[in-house]
Amino acid sequence: MKTKIALLIVMIAALLTFQASAGCGRWVVRENTDYLKDPLFDEAVEESTGHSTTANVAGKTNNDEDNATSAEEKANAIDIAGKWRFKLQSDLESTLDLILIQSNDRLQGYGTLADRGSGIPATATGIISKDAVSLEVKLSREEKDYRLDLTLVNDTLEGSYELYEGDRLALKGNATANKAAA
Numbered sequence: 001m002k003t004k005i006a007l008l009i010v011m012i013a014a015l016l017t018f019q020a021s022a023g024c025g026r027w028v029v030r031e032n033t034d035y036l037k038d039p040l041f042d043e044a045v046e047e048s049t050g051h052s053t054t055a056n057v058a059g060k061t062n063n064d065e066d067n068a069t070s071a072e073e074k075a076n077a078i079d080i081a082g083k084w085r086f087k088l089q090s091d092l093e094s095t096l097d098l099i100l101i102q103s104n105d106r107l108q109g110y111g112t113l114a115d116r117g118s119g120i121p122a123t124a125t126g127i128i129s130k131d132a133v134s135l136e137v138k139l140s141r142e143e144k145d146y147r148l149d150l151t152l153v154n155d156t157l158e159g160s161y162e163l164y165e166g167d168r169l170a171l172k173g174n175a176t177a178n179k180a181a182a
Contacts, residue, residue: 078131078152080107083180088146088161090173096137096146097180098124105129113139113146133157148175155179 079102086096098111107126112119120142126135137146143166150159157177163170 078128078133080128080133080152080157084157084177085180086148086157086175086177088163088173088175090171096122098122098137100124100126102128107133107135113137133159144170150175150177 081100081102084098084100086098088094088096095114096111097114098109100107100109105128107124107128109124111122111124113122121140122137123140124135124137126133126148128134131152133148133150133152135146135148135150137148139145145164146161147164148159148161150157155178157175159175160172161175162172
């Protein structure tokens with residue numbers, strides 16, 4: 001029994017003093033580091049992402065023109081957050097109720113597809129540009145994805161959709177959506 005305890009203590013001590021290979025788990029303290037200006041970190045960022053995305057001290061990147069354009073696009077994006085009822089029309093008509101949450105030019109949401117008398121839970125992700133909306137809606141119980149390309153016209157989203165079953169295009173049709181009453 002005493003040998004087992006002694007062996008256990010030796011193993012714990014060995015684990016505690018073992019340095020992980022490749023420097024993992026070790027802190028490296030450099031006395032000359034200015035944490036806002038670290039050339040080794042900047043070099044590592046440049047090698048992994050390219051020089052155009054390296055941030056400076058003010059938090060701006062070297063490609064300010066690209067950032068200004070994307071910030072302008074985000075500011076001009078339409079606001080479509082809220083509850084929406086989509087009518088998907090082709091040979092059959094389905095209704096999709098979604099609650100959309102918007103963050104700048106990005107969308108996410110959840111809801112229910114009413115199809116042939118049953119409600120199927122769905123999740124949505126998408127992108128918004130000036131007046132166009134692109135949504136991908138995934139059904140949780142089936143391998144079906146709806147891809148919608150819509151335009152905002154007088155508080156109504158209008159456009160088309162494609163239904164994919166797995167990787168195969170199964171159906172195309174028209175889509176319209178109106179904001180549901182709160």
